[in-house]
Every structure is written in structure tokens, then in C-alpha cells.
Amino acid sequence: MSAPDPFRQQLLDALPRVRRYARTLSFDDHATDDLVQATVERALTHWHQFDQRRDIRVWLLSIAHNAHMDRLRRERRFSVVDPTQLAETADAGEGAFGADPGVQVALRMDLLAALARLTREHREVLLLVGVEQLSYAECAEVLGVPNGTVMSRLSRARVAMRAALDGGRPRPDAQPGLRRVV
Template identity: 45%
Template structure:
């Protein structure tokens, strides 16, 4: 298989990156970084033994999504080390600049308020339609962790979509 096989996955990578980071420019940068890493590491990827063409493409997609996940996690950890983000307590909870833009923007806003680990699992299972086992393998966590994160993410997303204000907390890097 050659590097051109990865090109068919670019739309899916862009969709996942856009939902993951919430910004088109950052998403495009993440996709570019992922494809650059794939080109650098191409010799390390091996399709499953005796796999059909469809199975090989599915394995390649999973490998590319794993690369993207790892790059995103590394970038998120680096930014978390450099700053501590606090939710603004003084913000008027009734002010919502996206209220007139519809449900899609509400969903995008709610997704950005989820923790990165919860957002990743929710997007991989819900949007990319990966199985729990595929998601667990991609993220490098047990299947039970995927199920737990997904359950909590769905519940938190439901609350946010119903208009609940996110819990004020301080996000910090934990060693």
C-alpha cells in the first residue's frame, strides 16, 4: 500500500479534527501535522496479515486517527502546562451570543466545554461510528474506560444542551 491510500481519509480526519478542536484553522493544522507524521512514520504501518482491501483501509483509518489523537493529546498537555484556565465567575449566565444561531452552534459550544478525553470518546463513537473496542485500541485505554467516559460525556452534553451552566473549575496538568 502506498501513501496515496491515506488521501481518501482526509475528509474524515478533517471532520474529526474540526469537532475535536472547534476551530477550522487549528483543525487544518492538526490534520496537516497528522499527515506529516504519517509520512514520516509510514514504514512503521503494517496492514493486517491477509486483510482484504476494505480491512486494510479500516486499519489505516484507525492508525491515522490514533496519530491524530496522540498529536492532539500532546498539544493539549503542552498548552495546559503553560497556563491554568479558570472559568469566568463574573460572566452573566443569561448572556448567550450563539442563541440565535441555532442548535448546531449550541452543540458545538457544548462540545467545546467537555473535557478533551470525554469529547474524543464521544466523537469517535458517535460521529466516526467506531466500536467501543476500536475506540479503546485507538486511545490506548480499556473498553470499560471508553464506556464510562462515553456515559459521562453523554450526560454532561445533555445537561449543557438543556442550558445548565458548566461547573466552574480550574483545569491543571496532573503528573
């Protein structure tokens, strides 16, 4: 039995977000394509398990996350992104920031290099909340972690990104240590 047409249309509409998230997980075009394909295959195979009351993008991002984790477990190693590879990509004019060779390329290089230095857990949370605009609860559901873990990882990811983009210098207004949130 094949998936119904409304489900297929929702799947097609969500694919750009799935691809963007897959790209941030892998930093490689071929691995991104493989991850998106694996996500679509799993979604179409298990379409009957999808609860129509849920947001399909959260469900698909969960599938993408789990497929990525499965691949990492199989490989038993983590990919390392070389900043020189990022420079070659920028020189080729690829990406969503446009082909402007000026300031935008430099900013993109800085952002990609800073993202590459984040731990996988911090990068995932930062991109799901910041780019995909998922709520903390939706992000927690995608990653299979508690809300508090999402908030903690997001906070640490933001601090690490700020430090990386500021050249490793702490901001003068930054308070060291723990903060109490009320």
C-alpha cells in the same frame, strides 16, 4: 523511500475523517489545519510501520490524537472556547450543518456550546464513537485506554450532552446514581 501508491490513496480517502476529528479537538481552523498536517507528516514518515491488516482510519486518528496531546503538553494550557466566538462563526455561515439561518444554526450553536463544555476526554470519546463510528475497541486503541474507560466516558458524555441540550434540567425519566449493566 516513499510511501506506496495504495497507502497514499488510503491516506487521502481518510483525510476528511481526520480533519473532522481534528476540528472537534481544536475548535479552531488554524489549529485544525496544523493538526491535520502533523498527522499526514507523521503518517508519511512512518508509513512502513502501518500494519495493512489494520484500519487506516484508526491508525490515522491515533496519530492525530497523539499529535494533539503533544501540542497540549507543549502549550501546558487548554484552550477555552468562548460562546460569543461560536455565535460569530454561525453568523458567518461556516460549518457542515449548512448555511440555513433558521433552526439549524440554533441547533448547531447549542451542540457546539455543549461540546465545548465537555471535558476533553468525554468530547474525544463521544466524537470518535458517535461521529466517526468507531467501535469501542477501536476508540480504546486510538486513545490508548481500556474498553471500560471508553464506555464510562461515553456514558458520562452522553449524560452531560443531554443535560446541556435540555437547558441543564435532568430528564424526568433519568435515574440518578449508578446503573448496573448486565
